[in-house]
Amino acid sequence: MNSLRSRLTGAVALTTSTVLLTACGIADSAGSGSGTFKVAVLAASSQNGYNQAVYKGVKQAAAASGKKISLKLLDGQFDSNTQLSQLQNVTSTGDYDGVVVVPNDGVGLAAAFPLAKKIPVVTVLNPVGSDINTMKPQVDGVVTTVGVPPATAAAKQAEGVVTYCADVDPCKVVLLVGNLSSPLDVARRGAYKKVLGGHSNIKVVSTVEGQYDRDTSLKAISNVLQAHKDVNVILSNADQQTAGAQIALQNAGIKPRSMYLTGGGGTKDAVAAVRAGTWRADYINFPVSMGKSALEQLLKAMDGGKPEPVVDADKIGGIDPYATKATLVKTPDFTGEWNG
Structure with a gap:
């Protein structure tokens, strides 16, 4: 990878x-x-x-x-x-x-x-x-x-998790990272841990690779849920991975909208999922x-x-790249620039 x-x-x-x-x-x-x-x-x-x-x-x-x-x-x-x-x-x-x-x-x-x-x-x-x-x-x-610097973008993603977890103790987080050895993902993972590590109520219970692939991520999160079915957050750096995580949650009988599910990339499917409330946020490219x-x-x-x-x-996209359902309301015509 x-x-x-x-x-x-x-x-x-x-x-x-x-x-x-x-x-x-x-x-x-x-x-x-x-x-x-x-x-x-x-x-x-x-x-x-x-x-x-x-x-x-x-x-x-x-x-x-x-x-x-x-x-x-x-x-x-x-x-x-x-x-x-x-x-x-x-x-x-x-x-x-x-x-x-x-x-x-x-x-x-x-x-x-x-x-x-x-x-x-x-x-x-x-x-x-x-x-x-x-x-x-x-x-x-x-x-x-x-x-943009990947660590800066990743830190912003993690800040959304901190906000969600403010009243949850413990708040159990799974990091779904593309490749744990690549320089890009090393930078992102480091930023995630730095931000989340500053809050004692947040517990990173598992870090897994999704390989930027839906099916690989589905399998990885399915395995995580066998040990940690009570997770509160899945923080992913790629929309394809989040799509796989969503399927894993549904297969386990967990409603994705009941937790904090987020991705990165801004695919058309991701934008639609955030608008629908199925995902809580997405970092849009x-x-x-x-x-x-x-x-x-x-x-x-x-x-x-x-x-x-x-x-x-x-x-350069004309909207706030750190998207939530509330921010996307301001740009109702935006559907995303690419298909994942």
Whole structure:
């Protein structure tokens, strides 16, 4: 497992033709001929719903730019070495003017820098470099990071749990984490424990891996409930995991709305679950908006302008990303930007 899969697994194709094109490595072109910007889009996995949503935003920004832009999507196959090789290749041939990357492993991807040929790189969701919580570009060549520090986002999630648990003693919490060894999830888990550990009434009774997969999470939470059927909270960092946890609760005869069930990612199903009160909260991502912003900043760099070094991904969706039923009432038309 890798450092990106939180919030990412559970692919749903944008369209069948898009997946076929990208899987074959064929370029989607918004223009051709002289003066065309050639951009490589490096997905952690082109078969993944979150990555597809980012690419959708990239294409929307390209179409809206009024410029000739040729996009080529490369499939990293959720493999760090594959994506590292792809970045090294596209920045050494001289065939590309810029890169948008959704890092599978931002720490490992730093090994590609300095680039063989100096072209601008914009990274989405995760930074490239040794510090997973530093969004300011850490290596020469990355011009913009579109994201938020994972520890900051995780701490905010945990604060919602603290509020819920204020009058519950003991308040028994299960942490449902994507991968306990990935840098991204290590940061999130640390933030969860730091916030929750400051309250004596809160007891973390179990920490399990969901692998960003519904069925894996269903099994993991089913096992937890055999020993801890009286849990009050399931805190998950991925909506696909929370969906599995919901099924496990229902199978055990526990109504999800009777406890604090939360996720992360902002899938359409998650937004609907929060609106319905089945889930208490969700940390919403905006991958289409992030992809649009990434290409906009890359265009500035390719045009010789000055891109923003950091784009706060929490502020580009137009709503409060830490969503509850009460906050979502304020934006009745928002349904989420992607399918998990």
